Amino acid sequence: MRLERGFFARETVQVAKELLGKVLVREVDDQILKGKIVETEAYVGPIDKASHAYGFKKTARVEPLYGKPGISYVFSIYGMYVCFNIITFKEGSPEGVLIRALEPIEGIDSMSINRFKKEYEELDKKKIKELTNGPSKLCIAMNITKKEHNFIDLITSSELYVEDGEAVDNMDIVETTRIGIDYAEEARYFPWRFYIKENEFVSKK
Template sequence: MIISKEFYNRSALDVAQDLLGKVLVREVDGKVLKGKIVETEAYIGAIDKACHAYNGRRTKRTEILYEDAGVSYIYFIYGLYHCFNVVTNKKDVAEAVLIRAIEPINELDYISNIRYNKKYDELTKAQSKNLTNGPSKLCLAYLLNKDLNAVKLYEKGAVYITDDNNETFEIVESKRIGIDYAEEAKDFLWRFYIKDNIYVSKK
């Protein structure tokens, strides 16, 4: 079942935790790719110096963060990689959740070929783990790019998120990664991941 718009219309901190275990779906090339979300990070513009919209900053790139909840925010970093985020909370409140890692569920040969030009059973153990255990890696594997910015994730389309997973798990809270510039915000425990999942980017 596709997750409703209302699910996202809450604090990024709540959505970041509740997205764990949900399934990211990418329809592309006649295939339906699925991956379980196993690691997230919350970003809250009002108080978070790591957020692109900190202190009310509004630019052409960040304007999407002020839109209604439940749309994608995909940006380019280092001139090389994309990062996939979910906009949360109500309109004009700039918050989002970064999807940091997913566990691939199906079409393993397809995404392995994209990442390594090999079939899944030809990958080394390290390569199989590295398929989607980071924000840019999952965007590469699932062909997520800026063409999919501002997509409504609560509607069936090129990318959306479903709640098809009933497993139970323990959630770990920790500091976010790669934001040492963010002063006090670098110490916020706003990264969440499924304990012991091998696809988590960093324990």
């Protein structure tokens, strides 16, 4: 069952935690790709120096962050990769959740070709683990692009959305600091990264 807007229209840190175990779905070229969300990060723009919209900063780039809960925000990094986020809380407050890692569960052969230009059966253990264990890696594997998927509504989209999945017990969730935000002063210490304990597709433990 597809998640509705009400799921995302809640406190951002809680949504980031509860997205664990949910399933990101990508429909492309008559194929369905699915990955279980195993790692997330919360970003709360009004108070978060790690956010692109800290202090309600407004630019064309961050416009999606001010949209309705359930809107996508896909941004570029290093000029060649992208990261996928889902807007949360309420329209007008720039908050969202970065999807950091997935566990592939359907359409894995297509993910492998997208990511490595190889059939899944050709991958060694290291490559299998690296298929979707990072925010840009999962975008390549799922064929998520900034041009096609920034600022779309995941509640109504026919090509990218989130389905309900298995519940993850609180005892199996690790809460820790986010990655790659050393510039963010005190915000670098916020415990707003969540991942499923012992899952091999988590980007960093």
